[in-house]
Amino acid sequence: MIKNPRRVLAFVASLAxxxxxxxxxxxGPEDGTEGGSGAPAELVKGIQTPLQSWDxxxxxxxxxxxxxxxxxxxxxxxxEGTFEPALAESWEYETPTKFVMTLRDGxxxxxxxxxxxxxxxxxxxxxxxxxxxITSQFAANKPQITVISDLELAIDLDxxxxxxxxxxxxxxxxxxxxxxxxxxDRMVNEVNGTGPYNFEADASIAASSYVFxxxxxxxNSEAYPFSKVTFSVIPDNNSMINALVSGQVDIVPGxxxxxxxxxxxxxxxxxGNVSPFSILLNDRAGKLVPALADERVRQAxxxxxxxxxxxxxxxxxxxxxxPQIPAEGVPGYDSxxxxxxxxxxxxxxxxxAEAGYADGFSMPVLTTTVHxxxxxxxxxxxxxxxxxxxVTQEVKDPSTYxxxxxxxNYPATVYPxxxxxxxxxxxxxxxxxANFNTFKSTDAEFSEYMGKAAGGDExxxxxxxxxxxxxxxxxxxxxxxxxxxxxxxxxxxxEMLTSENTPLFYNWQPAT
Amino acid sequence: xxxxxxxxxxLAIPMLWVVATFMxxxxxxxxxxxxxxxxxxxxxxxxVAALRGQMGLNDPVLTQYLNWMGSLLTGDFGKSTMxxxxxxxxxxxxxxxTLSLAITAVLVSFAVGTVLGVVAAVFGGWLDRVIxxxxxxxxxxxxFWLGSALVVVVSVGLGWLPSVGYVPFAKSPGExxxxxxxxxxxxxxxxxxxIARQARAAMQGALQSEYxxxxxxxxxPRRSIIFKHALRNxxxxxxxxxxxxxxxxxxGAVLVERVFALPGLGALTVQxxxxxxxxxLQGMVIYTTAMVLIVNLLVDLSYLWLSPKVxxx
Numbered sequence: 001m002i003k004n005p006r007r008v009l010a011f012v013a014s015l016a017x018x019x020x021x022x023x024x025x026x027x028g029p030e031d032g033t034e035g036g037s038g039a040p041a042e043l044v045k046g047i048q049t050p051l052q053s054w055d056x057x058x059x060x061x062x063x064x065x066x067x068x069x070x071x072x073x074x075x076x077x078x079x080e081g082t083f084e085p086a087l088a089e090s091w092e093y094e095t096p097t098k099f100v101m102t103l104r105d106g107x108x109x110x111x112x113x114x115x116x117x118x119x120x121x122x123x124x125x126x127x128x129x130x131x132x133x134i135t136s137q138f139a140a141n142k143p144q145i146t147v148i149s150d151l152e153l154a155i156d157l158d159x160x161x162x163x164x165x166x167x168x169x170x171x172x173x174x175x176x177x178x179x180x181x182x183x184x185d186r187m188v189n190e191v192n193g194t195g196p197y198n199f200e201a202d203a204s205i206a207a208s209s210y211v212f213x214x215x216x217x218x219x220n221s222e223a224y225p226f227s228k229v230t231f232s233v234i235p236d237n238n239s240m241i242n243a244l245v246s247g248q249v250d251i252v253p254g255x256x257x258x259x260x261x262x263x264x265x266x267x268x269x270x271x272g273n274v275s276p277f278s279i280l281l282n283d284r285a286g287k288l289v290p291a292l293a294d295e296r297v298r299q300a301x302x303x304x305x306x307x308x309x310x311x312x313x314x315x316x317x318x319x320x321x322x323p324q325i326p327a328e329g330v331p332g333y334d335s336x337x338x339x340x341x342x343x344x345x346x347x348x349x350x351x352x353a354e355a356g357y358a359d360g361f362s363m364p365v366l367t368t369t370v371h372x373x374x375x376x377x378x379x380x381x382x383x384x385x386x387x388x389x390x391v392t393q394e395v396k397d398p399s400t401y402x403x404x405x406x407x408x409n410y411p412a413t414v415y416p417x418x419x420x421x422x423x424x425x426x427x428x429x430x431x432x433x434a435n436f437n438t439f440k441s442t443d444a445e446f447s448e449y450m451g452k453a454a455g456g457d458e459x460x461x462x463x464x465x466x467x468x469x470x471x472x473x474x475x476x477x478x479x480x481x482x483x484x485x486x487x488x489x490x491x492x493x494x495e496m497l498t499s500e501n502t503p504l505f506y507n508w509q510p511a512t
Numbered sequence: 513x514x515x516x517x518x519x520x521x522x523l524a525i526p527m528l529w530v531v532a533t534f535m536x537x538x539x540x541x542x543x544x545x546x547x548x549x550x551x552x553x554x555x556x557x558x559x560v561a562a563l564r565g566q567m568g569l570n571d572p573v574l575t576q577y578l579n580w581m582g583s584l585l586t587g588d589f590g591k592s593t594m595x596x597x598x599x600x601x602x603x604x605x606x607x608x609x610t611l612s613l614a615i616t617a618v619l620v621s622f623a624v625g626t627v628l629g630v631v632a633a634v635f636g637g638w639l640d641r642v643i644x645x646x647x648x649x650x651x652x653x654x655x656f657w658l659g660s661a662l663v664v665v666v667s668v669g670l671g672w673l674p675s676v677g678y679v680p681f682a683k684s685p686g687e688x689x690x691x692x693x694x695x696x697x698x699x700x701x702x703x704x705x706x707i708a709r710q711a712r713a714a715m716q717g718a719l720q721s722e723y724x725x726x727x728x729x730x731x732x733p734r735r736s737i738i739f740k741h742a743l744r745n746x747x748x749x750x751x752x753x754x755x756x757x758x759x760x761x762x763x764g765a766v767l768v769e770r771v772f773a774l775p776g777l778g779a780l781t782v783q784x785x786x787x788x789x790x791x792x793l794q795g796m797v798i799y800t801t802a803m804v805l806i807v808n809l810l811v812d813l814s815y816l817w818l819s820p821k822v823x824x825x
Binding site: 052185188189206207208235246 | 545548549550551556559562563592594595596597605606660663664667668671674675676677678679680683770771772773774775779780782783786788
């Protein structure tokens with residue numbers, strides 16, 4: 001029995017006041033402006049992992065947009081896979097091993113320090129000396145950097161690499177203030193770039209939210225109309241979608257399992273098909289599994305897989321089943337290669353019989369438990385089982401997976417062949433000295449095509465891609481489907497990149 | 513009391529050493545290479561070897577162990593292999609999130625659980641049955657599932673509270689509460705249930721004890737018997753389980769922090785494990801072990817305050 005109802009009422013009233021006050025903390029307008037005053041809009045984007053360091057050479061793909069807010073890169077990748085000027089106004093390969101670029105005039109850091117050739121040289125030299133995944137391709141080329149004039153510099157390479165404009169469009173091409181370049185340890189907590197926004201440390205919360213306010217006099221102001229951008233760390237996919245639907249964030253990454261919930265709440269999405277889900281058949285000399293030495297066996301493994309079914313199961317309707325690595329619209333793509341290995345288990349059995357393996361064979365395949373790698377291998381292994389090829393799934397922990405992939409302990413490994421333009425991908429996974437080419441297989445014809453492709457010959461790149469398919473050096477089911485969901489009442493203009501599963505933070509506009 | 517505190521602190525030192533050593537051995541056995549994790553896909557064998565040399569990973573295991581223990585003694589937990597930031601600095605940023613979550617959840621659990629347990633024991637009947645059923649469900653429901661359900665109903669469905677995010681208490685207590693109501697509810701539910709069941713059993717035992725019968729016979733009012741005498745004796749088993757609950761809440765925070773995107777130690781553990789950031793993992797184990805030892809000390813001290821029998825011993 002309630003003896004003092006007035007006390008209870010007072011308690012309920014105070015709770016309601018707290019709720020009212022706190023709810024006011026996070027409420028905001030749903031349209032693209034603030035309070036209908038016509039003031040510039042704010043944007044909140046979800047990211048999955050917190051920032052580890054402001055050192056651009058330690059950025060990850062998913063965080064790259066946060067770095068774009070504060071740093072400028074030398075070039076900018078477009079959604080079409082081409083490259084446009086950013087800090088570098090123009091560039092060219094004078095020879096396949098000499099890259100020359102001219103910098104944009106009038107760009108400066110917050111303290112007035114100009115962005116010139118010496119600053120770029122210092123940054124690029126630090127990238128060579130900094131051992132990370134972002135810098136490794138450039139560093140491996142032993143570049144010699146020469147300042148030609150205040151705004152011009154040349155890079156001499158040890159061997160041809162047509163993908164420098166790509167490397168310079170990513171975090172590897174971001175330019176930091178020379179004071180930080182001289183003392184890179186400070187970059188753990190300090191940031192100073194020429195990008196469109198200032199990082200607001202006081203308004204940010206460590207490992208939770210990162211707040212950026214727009215600079216007043218940025219050289220490309222129209223491409224960044226939002227006055228304030230916040231990156232909110234949300235590690236879980238379901239939490240991402242919930243935060244979007246409940247109006248806490250405006251843009252989140254996701255997968256096809258979130259499409260129904262997002263669409264029912266009126267959210268829109270952009271779609272990227274970037275990662276070819278593949279199995280590298282590395283043991284091409286048959287040291288561990290003799291059957292893999294026979295090209296017909298590797299071709300049989302390609303014919304045996306129903307790519308349509310595998311991709312649809314893993315990624316829904318928007319995955320792209322294809323055996324080739326270059327995506328549609330980028331150099332090296334050949335539509336004819338989509339039909340190079342139609343699903344034909346009878347043909348696969350015939351090839352196995354011709355090679356002397358009519359009864360099939362067994363082999364271990366390496367996989368891991370993230371990004372559906374294990375589900376992908378299970379699906380493929382089922383199809384291989386139908387032609388008598390029995391797979392033992394060797395499941396390794398994600399933290400050790402890369403180091404296991406780079407060893408010669410396994411004849412075949414699951415890996416997405418992504419992360420760069422096609423030339424770099426083919427070189428990274430199948431070049432004679434490539435890390436991922438663990439048994440160092442070589443093929444004269446492939447090397448010849450790649451030599452020509454290094455000089456920018458797109459036909460040779462297509463030929464190299466076709467040659468890989470003919471040799472059956474890998475089995476790819478096709479491209480995954482990576483989604484970015486967004487609130488169309490808040491933001492428009494998102495377009496996915498071809499090299500990375502993310503829309504580049506550029507030219508996003510407030511919805512009107 | 514001072515003697516007890518000094519004894520416990522002295523005992524904590526070998527305990528921390530054992531845990532630190534065990535953790536070091538464990539991480540030596542775990543496959544994984546920080547150098548490969550840092551260098552990524554471009555990890556040529558030469559660059560991996562060079563980086564391993566720079567990081568001291570090529571030193572004999574004993575040398576690595578002695579270097580690490582030497583650093584620990586000076587309060588240096590090392591640097592994160594992924595970011596280069598001091599491990600202690602990282603832990604100091606993340607710990608307040610988890611601690612504020614766990615401490616508030618424990619206080620809420622203690623208060624609500626004790627009230628429910630006492631009410632169930634004192635009133636009995638249908639109220640007791642309802643509380644037993646509810647607490648039975650509460651113990652069984654996983655906190656991350658409850659968290660997800662709360663998000664779907666309260667945040668997405670009703671739009672009353674945020675589904676993700678965090679504001680430090682020091683920055684704005686009101687906003688902190690606004691963001692933490694759901695996580696605290698999710699993580700405290702099982703503890704409330706466990707404490708309520710313990711409090712109910714202890715209170716029932718106390719109410720049936722001889723000294724309570726004597727007090728009743730002496731004509732003391734019921735309220736006085738319950739709140740002045742029985743509740744005090746009920747507190748000892750309840751405080752014991754509160755200490756356990758604090759430790760289990762630290763573990764449970766891993767999943768709840770993920771659901772609500774809280775930047776605490778749980779989220780850091782997942783991140784450090786995924787990137788083979790061993791110095792952070794080692795630092796975290798030492799840090800959380802120290803927290804558990806402190807909580808155990810506080811529980812022991814509370815016994816002294818609550819029970820004259822323990823004081824005399």
